[in-house]
Amino acid sequence: MGTILISAIASVFLAGFLAPWLHRIAGPRVGVLLGFVPLAAFVAFALMLPQVAAGTPVQASWEWAPSLGIELSFFADGLSLLFLLIISGVGTFIAWYAAGYLHGDPGLGRFTLYLFSFMGAMLGLVCSDNLILLFIFWELTSITSYLLIGYYCRKEASRRAALQALLVTGGGGLAMLAGFILIGRETGTLEISSLLAMQPGALVESTVFPIIFTLILLGAFTKSAQFPFHFWLPNAMEAPAPVSAFLHSATMVKAGIFLLARLHPGLSPSPLWTAVVAPVGAATMIIGVFLALGQKDLKRILAYTTVAVLGTLTMLLGIGTPLAIKACMAYLLAHALYKAALFMASGTIDHETGSRDPDHLGGLRSAMPFTATAAFLGGLSMAGIPFLIGFVSKEYFYKALLDADGPGVLWEFLGVSASVAMVALAATVAIKPYWGSLKPTPKTPHEAPWTMWLGPLLLGVAAIKFGLFPGLAGERLVGPAAAAILADPGFSADLKLWHGLTPALGLSVLTLALGGGLYFLTGKLRSARGLYSFLAKIGPERWYDAGLAGLLGFAKWQTRFLQNGYLRNYVLVVGAFTTLLVGRLLPLDALRPDFTGMAGLSVLGVTTCGLISVAAILACMATSRFAAILALGVVGLGIAVLYFLYSAPDLAMTQILVETLTLVLFVLAFRSLPLLKEFSRRSIRIRDAIVSAVFGSVMCLLVLVAFQFQPGEAPISGFMSENSLLLANGRNVVNVILVDFRALDTLGEISVLAIAALGVLSMLKTRPGKEKGER
Amino acid sequence: MNSVIFSTTNRLIAGLLLLFSVFLLLRGHNLSGGGFAGGLVAASAFALQSLAFGVGAARRMLIFDPRSIIAAGLVVAFVSGLAGNLAGKPFLTGLWDKTPLPLIGKLGTPLLFDFGVYIVVTGIVCMIVFSLGEEEEG
Numbered sequence: 001m002g003t004i005l006i007s008a009i010a011s012v013f014l015a016g017f018l019a020p021w022l023h024r025i026a027g028p029r030v031g032v033l034l035g036f037v038p039l040a041a042f043v044a045f046a047l048m049l050p051q052v053a054a055g056t057p058v059q060a061s062w063e064w065a066p067s068l069g070i071e072l073s074f075f076a077d078g079l080s081l082l083f084l085l086i087i088s089g090v091g092t093f094i095a096w097y098a099a100g101y102l103h104g105d106p107g108l109g110r111f112t113l114y115l116f117s118f119m120g121a122m123l124g125l126v127c128s129d130n131l132i133l134l135f136i137f138w139e140l141t142s143i144t145s146y147l148l149i150g151y152y153c154r155k156e157a158s159r160r161a162a163l164q165a166l167l168v169t170g171g172g173g174l175a176m177l178a179g180f181i182l183i184g185r186e187t188g189t190l191e192i193s194s195l196l197a198m199q200p201g202a203l204v205e206s207t208v209f210p211i212i213f214t215l216i217l218l219g220a221f222t223k224s225a226q227f228p229f230h231f232w233l234p235n236a237m238e239a240p241a242p243v244s245a246f247l248h249s250a251t252m253v254k255a256g257i258f259l260l261a262r263l264h265p266g267l268s269p270s271p272l273w274t275a276v277v278a279p280v281g282a283a284t285m286i287i288g289v290f291l292a293l294g295q296k297d298l299k300r301i302l303a304y305t306t307v308a309v310l311g312t313l314t315m316l317l318g319i320g321t322p323l324a325i326k327a328c329m330a331y332l333l334a335h336a337l338y339k340a341a342l343f344m345a346s347g348t349i350d351h352e353t354g355s356r357d358p359d360h361l362g363g364l365r366s367a368m369p370f371t372a373t374a375a376f377l378g379g380l381s382m383a384g385i386p387f388l389i390g391f392v393s394k395e396y397f398y399k400a401l402l403d404a405d406g407p408g409v410l411w412e413f414l415g416v417s418a419s420v421a422m423v424a425l426a427a428t429v430a431i432k433p434y435w436g437s438l439k440p441t442p443k444t445p446h447e448a449p450w451t452m453w454l455g456p457l458l459l460g461v462a463a464i465k466f467g468l469f470p471g472l473a474g475e476r477l478v479g480p481a482a483a484a485i486l487a488d489p490g491f492s493a494d495l496k497l498w499h500g501l502t503p504a505l506g507l508s509v510l511t512l513a514l515g516g517g518l519y520f521l522t523g524k525l526r527s528a529r530g531l532y533s534f535l536a537k538i539g540p541e542r543w544y545d546a547g548l549a550g551l552l553g554f555a556k557w558q559t560r561f562l563q564n565g566y567l568r569n570y571v572l573v574v575g576a577f578t579t580l581l582v583g584r585l586l587p588l589d590a591l592r593p594d595f596t597g598m599a600g601l602s603v604l605g606v607t608t609c610g611l612i613s614v615a616a617i618l619a620c621m622a623t624s625r626f627a628a629i630l631a632l633g634v635v636g637l638g639i640a641v642l643y644f645l646y647s648a649p650d651l652a653m654t655q656i657l658v659e660t661l662t663l664v665l666f667v668l669a670f671r672s673l674p675l676l677k678e679f680s681r682r683s684i685r686i687r688d689a690i691v692s693a694v695f696g697s698v699m700c701l702l703v704l705v706a707f708q709f710q711p712g713e714a715p716i717s718g719f720m721s722e723n724s725l726l727l728a729n730g731r732n733v734v735n736v737i738l739v740d741f742r743a744l745d746t747l748g749e750i751s752v753l754a755i756a757a758l759g760v761l762s763m764l765k766t767r768p769g770k771e772k773g774e775r
Numbered sequence: 776m777n778s779v780i781f782s783t784t785n786r787l788i789a790g791l792l793l794l795f796s797v798f799l800l801l802r803g804h805n806l807s808g809g810g811f812a813g814g815l816v817a818a819s820a821f822a823l824q825s826l827a828f829g830v831g832a833a834r835r836m837l838i839f840d841p842r843s844i845i846a847a848g849l850v851v852a853f854v855s856g857l858a859g860n861l862a863g864k865p866f867l868t869g870l871w872d873k874t875p876l877p878l879i880g881k882l883g884t885p886l887l888f889d890f891g892v893y894i895v896v897t898g899i900v901c902m903i904v905f906s907l908g909e910e911e912e913g
Contacts, residue, residue: 649807657815661900664822668907729871729881730804738809739885739892743867746888747852750895754845757899761842764906 001048002060005076008041008088009123016116023109031099031108032451035092038119042088045081052081053480055489057193061129069190073129078480079261082329083126083254085477086336090250091119093455097344098242100451101351111151115246118144122251126258131180131190134259135173138223141255142170145247149239161235164544168232169223176219176259182212183266192262196487201269213272216263224256224310227284228540234291234303235541241347244299249306249339254332257313261328265487268320278318278406282414284311289421293525294532298346298356298429302339305382305425308418309335312397317485319404319411325485326493327396329478330470334381334393337463341378341456342429345371348452349433354442358428359526363438367445370453372434377460379430381467383423383515384508388467391508392495394419398504416507416514423515424522470495572688575695583698586705593704605645612638625676629666633659650734778827785827789836792820800893805880810889814896821897822904830908837901844898852891855884 015037022030048058057080061073076084098115102108118141125137143166150162184190186206187198195203203209220226225233236248247253260267260277267273288308295301309331316328348371349364350356365372381390397419401411438445447453466473474495483491499505562573612635619631636659643652680688724736738746796817803809825833837844859868871883 650809650812653807653812654815657812657819661815661819661822661904664819664826665904665907667826668904668911671911728869728885729873729883730885732803732805732807732809735803735809735889736885738811739804739889740867740869743856743869743885743888746892747856747867750852750892751849753899754849754895757845757902758842760903761906764910 001051001058002074004044005048005058005074005127006060008044009074009120009127011037012041012088012091012116012123013120016113016120019112019116020109023112028099028103028108031102031112032096034112034116035095035099037116038088038091038095041123042085042092045076045084045088048076048081049476052076052078053476055480055483058127059129059193068132069184070132071130071191072133073191073193074124074127074133075129075193076127077484078477078482079258079329079484080127082333082477082481083258084123086254086333087119087122087126087251090246090336090340090455090459093340093344093459094242094246096451097245097347097455098240100449101240101242101347103449107151111148111240114144114147114151115242118148118247118252122255125255129192131183131192132177134192135177135180138176138219138255138259139170139173141252142166142173142223145169145236145243145252148243148247149236151240151243152238155238158238161232161238165232165236167548168229168544172219172222172229175215175222179212179215179219182208182215186212195263195266198266200265200487203266204270209270210272213267213270213276216259216267217276220256220259221280221314222256223259224253224314225284225307226256226280226311226314227287228543230284230287230307231539231541231544233307234295234300237297237299237303241299241343241350244303245340245343245347248303249343250336253306253310254313254336257310257317257328257332260314260317261325261481261485264317264320264325264485274318274320276318278315278411281311281313281315281318282411284308285315285418286311286414289418289425291532291535292425293421293522294528296357296359296526298349298358298361298433299343301358301425301429302343302346305422306335306339308422309339312415312418315411316397316400319400319406321400321404322482322486322488322491323396323403324400326478326482326495327393327400329481329485329493330389330393330396330473330495333466333473333477334389334463337459337466338378338381338390341374341459341463342382344452344456345375345378346429346433348448348456349445351452352443352448353445358432359523360439361433361441362436363434364445365434367438368434368447368453370447370457374453374456374460375430375434377463378456379426381460381463382430383426384419384511386467387464387497389463389470389473390467392467392470392497394511395499395504395508396495398507399499399502402503412507416511419511420514420518423512424518427516427519428522468497470497568688572691576691579691579695579698582702583694586698586701593701594708598707599646602645605642608638608641608645612642623676623679625670625673629663633663636662648734650732782827785823789820789824792816792823796820796893796897800889801880801886803889804886810892811896814893815900817893817897818900818904821901825904825908830905830912833901833908834905841898841902841905845895845902848891848893848895848898850891851894852888855887855891858884858887 015034019030019034022034026033052058057075057077059073059075061071064070064072095112095115098111099108102111105111121137121140121144125134125141128134128137146162146166149165150158152158180190183195183203186208187195187203189195203212206212222229233248233253237244239247285308288304288306288311292301292304292308295304313328313332313335316324316331346356348368349361352368353361353364355361377388381388384390384394397415398412401415404411406412471494474493478495479491479493482493483489563570615631615634615638619628619635622628622631636655640652640655640659643649643655720737720741721733724730724733724741728736728740730736730740796813798813799808799816800810800813801808803813821833821837824836839847856867858870860866862868862870864870867888869883869885871881873881875881
């Protein structure tokens with residue numbers, strides 16, 4: 001099973017990487033064809049259900065960096081499997097939908113690459129066993145979502161939204177990484193499965209727990225768009241509709257919820273958990289529905305309701321009772337089904353009519369029967385009408401709120417208010433555009449191709465199926481997921497449609513009645529621009545803008561100050577800082593160096609040093625560039641001679657070659673350089689002389705100290721020279737170090753070299769004053 | 776630069792330099808030399824060519840675009856490291872064929888790695904020299 005799990009995830013990545021190439025040779029049909037890859041993954045995950053429901057997680061693991069406790073380890077328990085199924089199932093429909101939505105777009109291959117990479121990262125994220133691995137997948141989803149949101153990269157708004165999402169979620173991810181590292185330090189393991197197996201509360205007792213808790217929450221809240229980080233999610237609606245439907249409803253934004261659920265056994269024993277997580281979730285829920293009511297764009301309405309649902313899920317996790325956890329997982333499943341369907345349907349409307357304003361849409365039912373049906377089913381589920389999964393999940397939501405020790409009846413009040421708004425909003429997005437009289441739209445509406453309505457329709461059918469037979473979802477999906485969150489393998493969740501005449505049922509009826517009433521007020525709210533534009537002015541997005549502007553301003557200032565384009569200033573800054581940093585650390589006895597054990601002086605050595613010094617002074621005094629270069633050449637070659645004298649032929653050879661090539665480069669650049677006309681003032685020359693003299697002395701002392709420094713054992717050079725032939729089959733120790741003992745360093749160095757060379761190239765090619773189009 | 780002596784000498788010397796660079800690369804594991812030094816020597820052959828006959832001629836002699844060469848070198852170095860993984864050992868573990876071959880010596884993945892370094896260095900220096908040279912030629 002473990003192999004199947006990995007192969008399923010890997011095949012999604014592979015399909016993505018082949019997509020651009022396949023698209024080039026086979027055209028747009030590829031999108032439909034590739035949709036079968038996540039479908040196959042879905043089937044594979046579904047086959048794991050019986051084993052996981054019986055309480056045995058699927059596991060697979062490879063060594064990666066064992067010395068750091070980082071493994072390529074995966075495990076899928078009930079929680080992971082619920083997410084795996086949602087991601088791959090919805091992902092299949094999204095792949096088909098995208099093929100229809102972007103039909104004829106030459107970038108479809110590239111788009112599919114991003115989409116599948118995202119899907120693979122998301123699949124990997126939810127079944128990572130290692131926290132570092134989870135972090136890598138986490139940031140991979142941030143990066144791929146950046147590419148997806150910014151897909152229409154010629155639009156300024158797209159680019160801005162993409163950058164905003166990346167900075168907010170990526171930044172939160174970094175905080176989360178810090179939290180993970182602290183967890184690893186405190187508990188001694190980075191494996192989630194080992195963390196879950198620990199005594200509950202083991203982590204909570206740590207002295208740095210509040211820090212860990214804050215950092216992890218930062219990661220989860222930014223990703224799952226909790227207040228005050230919610231603003232990036234509606235802006236991300238600049239993305240093409242399939243992206244909004246996939247990332248911003250069903251999957252990526254749920255990664256934060258997943259993280260909270262995953263770490264629930266470790267973090268929730270602390271009183272901080274309920275005190276922080278539940279109120280933040282409740283606030284997000286209320287802010288989400290309130291802002292959703294004021295939107296004039298179907299996608300933005302859906303985006304804000306997503307924010308609200310994420311708030312609800314967070315709140316339920318924060319409450320943390322077994323009933324709340326069960327409700328949370330049922331709500332999550334219901335939301336994934338209806339929200340993906342509604343997003344796709346609203347994208348279809350946009351695609352076929354050219355408008356997304358609910359006040360300008362109506363009567364599309366007859367023109368687009370399949371889409372209308374799908375949206376209708378989704379809307380019913382969102383509103384929580386009986387016989388749909390949305391009803392069941394809302395019942396459990398209410399039951400959990402009634403059961404929890406909240407502050408008075410506040411939780412119940414907030415929950416009902418949000419649900420009432422949800423009913424009105426469901427009617428706005430799922431009923432209003434399709435019923436009533438047909439309104440004129442920019443394009444004449446007609447039904448979309450099957451790729452675009454089949455998915456939403458099937459999701460709607462699934463919502464009915466789980467609504468009629470909630471026990472099915474309870475036993476196989478919700479139950480095992482809740483058991484994993486509660487770290488209680490015996491926990492079983494039997495979802496029921498009918499509970500009798502309970503208070504929860506009463507609240508449901510009340511919700512529907514009030515929601516129906518609110519619907520008739522929504523038109524007025526949408527036109528109340530004053531209130532919403534005032535809120536936008538003081539909202540947290542302003543803080544983001546101000547923060548970003550401040551950061552960029554600071555970056556600009558320090559770049560102008562420290563990197564002003566004059567090489568001489570760079571050398572001065574680097575030299576002065578190194579002197580300060582190193583000089584401060586040098587022990588005082590460095591001033592009384594011990595020369596024992598060093599090679600003696602030789603006539604040739606002393607002469608060469610003298611030559612180097614003279615040449616260096618001449619280089620400083622030279623009044624022509626050519627003379628300075630020649631003098632510097634003497635310095636370089638003199639150093640090469642020193643290397644030869646002290647038996648470092650490799651260094652000497654490299655030094656000579658570098659000197660030679662520097663000369664060649666200089667000859668090439670020579671003609672473009674202006675003549676030396678102005679020389680530095682006397683005071684500046686004195687300053688430079690002092691800085692360079694101190695820098696040279698500090699470096700000299702550093703070398704002397706390094707020579708005497710013996711960290712307990714024999715110097716590493718001994719090991720290297722003894723083992724180079726033995727272990728690495730080479731007599732040249734320098735080369736063996738470069739290509740074998742320290743090959744990873746070399747690999748890093750040549751990568752850096754290559755990047756630096758690309759930098760040089762781009763600077764040469766884009767110099768100001770060069771004509772455009774010239775290569 | 777229109778110097779008959781320079782261009783005539785260069786015709787003779789370019790091939791020798793390239794041969795010498797390969798020699799440095801191959802002997803590197805046991806004697807002075809190696810991929811870095813070899814790459815610099817090879818690059819200097821192309822740099823001289825560009826000085827003598829212009830950047831166009833040097834580019835033709837190099838055949839491939841320096842950027843592709845750099846990329847290829849990085850890939851070669853990386854793949855040579857993956858060989859260790861395939862053998863079930865850590866990344867970049869050297870694998871050797873212990874029978875020495877004439878002229879070349881023993882074959883092993885570190886040699887392949889060094890070859891990657893060799894072409895990366897050649898590519899980088901060529902890229903910079905060519906760009907500067909084209910700047911000059913206008």
